[in-house]
Amino acid sequence: MIYCSISAYGQQGPYADRAGVDGILQADSGLMSLIGTPNSAPSKVQAPVVDVVTGYMACMAVLAKLHAREKDGLGGHLDVSLMNSALALQQASLASFLCDGKLPTRIGSAAPYSAPNEAFEAADGWLMVAAYNGNRWPTLCGVLGHPEWIDDPRFASSAQRVVHREAMCAALTDVFLTRPVAHWLEVLREADILCSKISDYNDVLAHPQIASNGMLVELHHPQHGVVRVPGFPVNSLEAAQTPYAPAPENGQHSRSVLRDFDFSEDEIADLLASNAMHCPEAALA
Incomplete structure (x- = not known):
């Protein structure tokens, strides 16, 4: 066992x-x-x-x-x-x-090991930007119109930008505040800079990739009718062909599970009578 x-x-x-x-x-x-x-x-x-x-x-x-x-x-x-x-x-x-031996400090949305890898405020909201590896930092500097940051010794590497995070964030925020989130998402993605808006659940409901992944599904609940719930996070052909069902009631499948393990009806009845298991009335048959 x-x-x-x-x-x-x-x-x-x-x-x-x-x-x-x-x-x-x-x-x-x-x-x-x-x-x-x-x-x-x-x-x-x-x-x-x-x-x-x-x-x-x-x-x-x-x-x-x-x-x-x-x-x-x-x-x-x-x-x-x-x-x-x-x-x-x-x-x-x-x-x-x-x-x-150094205790980590709370730094909001930032990653303690890389920079920039955090949220920035734009003219109408917030976006997350990760431009710390490869050529993404110099590319970001060019997109934002500040190529001089590439040669700034404070920002020469991700490690240096972590040390000088406050100065880096102040400089980047001054630029991001000049345009709305949608503008920055368009130009940053065009330049292969990893970014995303900070979505709320209304955005999640309208997200095209989440819909494509089948992560928001409808099922029929015997008491509550049609309800929407998060789906299963692993996509497969078999999972796509399996209908979703509501969570079972407490003990709903106890009898059928015991039958699968070759318990006799008398043995199941004894377990029920001794309160060793529970079955709702609908599952007793």
Whole structure:
């Protein structure tokens, strides 16, 4: 048998019995210390990233163990925790701290290891620009009409631009503020500068690539009718041919799963009578 446990802190250690949720583990793992601006209050990722990635970790662990069992015939217990998953999300920043002992500082949208790789304000909104590698920095300087920045020693490399990020951002922002976001997206993409507007969910609903990827789908819910939900993130021909269904009720498939494992009807009835399992009335037949 392969058995996977998911908990806040793991099955062993001083916190094994301690409960936790996404926000608590964002705080306790150090993740919240990375998010925000230098003078802002601690912030967390609004999307429950620790919860979600822990589910992914559990899925990968079980699939890997199933594959291993095909070779060695062994089952085993898999211990997956929110804490370990939250730390795994921070591999780059945590590894940097373990190397040099310097606590990371909150720098908003910027990447601590490269520049420019952050959000900039334009005349009517914000855009994200990543022009730190290859020839993209000198190209950006030319597009913005400031070729003299190419030879500025403060901006000679991505590492130097990280050191002088404040001066670099001030110079770039002065130019970006002169035109709307749509203008900058057009000219930057034409020059092969990586960029994007800062989208809200209304923009996401209208995004042509998200529609093409099938990531917003409709399904029929027995209580709520037609609802729209995020789709499955992996595209494949088989997935495209499989209709979406709403999440099952608690215990809806308990009886059918036990039948698949050759439990008799009497054994299933005994489990129900002892409250060892639950089936909604609609699933009892």
